[in-house]
Amino acid sequence: MTILECKNLTKEYYSGENVVKAVDNANLTFEQGEFTAITGPSGSGKSTLLHLLSSLENPTSGEVIYNGESLKKYNDNQLSILRRRRFGFVFQAYNLVQELTGMENILLPVMLDKKKPDEGYIEKLVDVLGIADRLSHLPSAMSGGQQQRIAIARALANKPAILFADEPTGNLDGKSGREVLSLLKYVSAEFGITLILVTHDLGVAEQADRVLTMRDGVCKN
Numbered sequence: 001m002t003i004l005e006c007k008n009l010t011k012e013y014y015s016g017e018n019v020v021k022a023v024d025n026a027n028l029t030f031e032q033g034e035f036t037a038i039t040g041p042s043g044s045g046k047s048t049l050l051h052l053l054s055s056l057e058n059p060t061s062g063e064v065i066y067n068g069e070s071l072k073k074y075n076d077n078q079l080s081i082l083r084r085r086r087f088g089f090v091f092q093a094y095n096l097v098q099e100l101t102g103m104e105n106i107l108l109p110v111m112l113d114k115k116k117p118d119e120g121y122i123e124k125l126v127d128v129l130g131i132a133d134r135l136s137h138l139p140s141a142m143s144g145g146q147q148q149r150i151a152i153a154r155a156l157a158n159k160p161a162i163l164f165a166d167e168p169t170g171n172l173d174g175k176s177g178r179e180v181l182s183l184l185k186y187v188s189a190e191f192g193i194t195l196i197l198v199t200h201d202l203g204v205a206e207q208a209d210r211v212l213t214m215r216d217g218v219c220k221n
């Protein structure tokens, strides 16, 4: 089943008199549960494409279709609910709240949504990610890899349909990066989550079900 599509998706940025087509007429489909890697050189439009697909940014033209519905029909409030409930985000910077413990960080999105956490699910997530002994610690007492695993648990706490990840291993050394990636891949498969991941690293991209390559805003299968 197709969970996400984009049609003629384009984003232009203006700098003075120049127009940069950061994303140039992308037509893509993403199947539920599939792991897609988006790769390409710096400045080729990977992050912009991810932001458009996840409604963090509005396209200049074209549309994104989630679960058969065009996001053009959604107002800002509906988009933020969609992002909070159906999408998870992992970035290169872990963005944990420094004053909160590991567990408090993980539960933050569930609390913000005024929902009761599914304790069995959170426990399983924590177990799979190997962070059980970090839950009462503050981020400052964690390694980069541990912080990113907490950030992944936080992104998955609401059981999203799609996890968007932008260079999630970019700040980690080779070994922790590989560990985090294989965990991301494993938890997504385990919980049937669609994974759309941006990476410079061809070794990372190799592990995906399919790889999209961007060059000057053009995305190729």
Ligand SMILES: Nc1ncnc2c1ncn2[C@@H]1O[C@H](COP(=O)(O)OP(=O)(O)OP(=O)(O)O)[C@@H](O)[C@H]1O
Pocket: 013, 014, 015, 020, 021, 022, 040, 041, 042, 043, 044, 045, 046, 047, 048, 049
């Ligand atoms: N907010 C913005 N305003 C103007 N130009 C932008 C903006 N965001 C991105 N761009 C331009 O759009 C193009 C694509 O940028 P983008 O950040 O999507 O690339 P990227 O592939 O993610 O690069 P990197 O691998 O370095 O993260 C670049 O030319 C960039 O300078």
Ligand SMILES: [Mg+2]
Pocket: 046, 047, 048
């Ligand atoms: Mg980028």
